[in-house]
Amino acid sequence: MHKQKIHRRILDKITEKLLTLSGALTSIIIVFISVFLFTEGIGLFNTPDIEEGYALYVNSENRIDNLSPEETKQIFDAEVTSWKAFGGEDVAINVFRLDAIFNFYSENELGENYELLPEKLGEVISREKGIIAFLPNEYAPQGLQVRKLETATVTLEDYFLGTDWIPTATPAPLFGVLPLVLGTLLVSFGAMIIALPLGLGVAIYLSELAGNRERKLMKPLVELLAGIPSVVYGFFGLVIVAPLVQKAFNLPVGETALTGSIILAIMALPTIISVAEDAMRNTPLGMREASLALGATKWQTIYKVVIPYAKSGISAAIVLGIGRAIGETMAVLMVTGNAAVMPTSFFESVRTIPATIAAELGEAPAGGAHYQALFLLGAILFVFTLIISVSAELISKKRHS
Template sequence: MIRRFIEKSVEKIFAACGMITTITILLIIIFLFKEGFGLFNSPEVEKGYALCVNAANPIDYISSPDVKKIYNSVITNWSELTEYDEKIVLFRDDNKDIFDFYKEEELGDSFEEIEANIPKKVLELIANTPGMLAFVHEENLQKNIEGVKVLDKGMVNPNDFFFGREWIPTSTPAPQFGILPLILGTLWVSLVAILIATPLGIGVAIYLSELAQSKVRDILKPAIELLAGIPSVVYGFFGLVVLVPMVQKTLGLPVGETAFTASVILAIMALPTIITVAEDAIRSAPRSMREASLALGATHWQTIYKVVIPYAASGISAAVVLGIGRAIGETMVALMVTGNAAVIPTTLFAPVRTIPATIAAELGEAPGGGVHYQALFVLGCVLFLITLVISITAELISKRQHNKGL
């Protein structure tokens, strides 16, 4: 009786442990989305700050990309944004720029007095300058100030986020959260990596499964296992001290940290995955098919590429897809050798920036719960979805291979 009870309860415990991976995945999804969820309800302007204009200005809201254009002097007149013909006068930071507009004596006699006077003077300045756009501390804005209008805070726009071409998350007052260059950078680097790794990996897989003698296999197999076991940070370090200078010198580039450099390292890292999975697929080709082909007078090589490879095609594609997954998610190598420039890639031989590298480089500095922090979590969600699609694709493909085996 007691024994049966124990048996039953132990089985329950085992069953609970069996659910642990499911629970972990659910927790990851919940927390990733929970932390990133607020992004599209967050004001773009940094917390505690506000954009103000003269009350005569009819404008109520300026989008973040427009604010950036104003600060970069691409837009210089209000008429480009609204019906208000006035030259834009910029006021950035109330404690430094103020001296461009007032002399020290005008502000006060002692340091303390100046400090105390600044908020008032800033507001006066806005009220007296028709074309002013000021970026000020929210605490300095008392309610209902004559002549000053506080602009509405825009929310981060999903369209700007997913299709924006600029990622400058820390610029004030108008951070740019466009993740398109990061997505393209990630795909670019992984795609090239897989183009390098696929022929190599399949070749080695064929060699291992069809040609190599068992003595050679005893050397090659552990070597491939070791290649898989080397920590990614060591690959990154190797890339940094060996490949980066090499690429820079042989190709005569200004910097050696390029998409190409990262792709080469990622290709090496994806090799073990591709080789192992592709070898299994090639091995699964039934003996009868090979023998039939040989009996018809085909050479060993003809048998391999006309019979064995077509048979193993879906297994080999699964191997390639898994390799892509490995390359897309890789963080340390991307962080150390891509050069981390958030631009839309146009060439192989220039720095790029990937999603994992962006998260790794910036999360430590992003204040918890802020817009930047949330943006990085949404970026994490995007990466998560990409890898999920890849792993499901690989699973479906390899299922096809299994069905063929029956």
């Protein structure tokens, strides 16, 4: 008898500890993930803004000290052809990459293991006044007339306000996340514009107007919609919605922000419907009866009593819907066309943050600037969802008190 009691006690204690442990573990994992995102990403701002292991060299008579990544890109894309544009002399820019050395010297002249290469490079640079050479550090040119351009690190401004996302450009990759951030917001916003009225409408119908039979039929259907893998939605979007959008608006391509919004809206619907419907069905019968007993119509009761009563649940539904839309990756990756340009309308291709991460992380060398830039994108996404859930929490708290 006594022994049994001790056993029970020990068992209770163990269960209690296990539960505490799992709670603690979950919290630790969440904290770990967010810290991990930021620490992996934050290094970006200590990374030089040109490709790692390389540097830019100019003739020492050149007055330019440094170039921003944007300017570097313009030079190497031959969009700018004179140093005058950056405040230098009016000398034509001569872009030089390592392989161009063979235009000046034969392989034999560079030594057996290219040990003469730095010297020869120095000679070339010294001769050409307008030259800019993009060279690996191991062959850093030597010569009196050679000057290395100072490299800056990636700045916050370049990253957060930059309008070009060209992470693989050489010599200077561009990590402007603005087009991705705006693309994400645009697609999610569009999705919400479509999904909220539709979702709340269906939720009201199911909880207030539908008979038992309709509800029994529709609820499982709606919930089934939530179980469809997102890649299948992507297929559907690509094959059905994109051509429809293309035809309907007479566009050159169907993979647009609008297509993404439509697919996301469909994907967010089940969450919005079931959470909002549950909230509305939880409105006590007494509350409805009180309203009807005062001569209110059914519809007045719905929008003056049921919806206000359920508003914290409804805002939870909205937040979960937005969360789904902002974080959704696969389907969006498939249907939005993935053009990392500043979005100007719903009828153009855009690229979202999650799609960018999914598409590029595999190719980004671990620890490199591109990799770090992607992690920071993840952190931005994390901050977005954090802001949404915190503000929803605040709204429902404020309304309740």
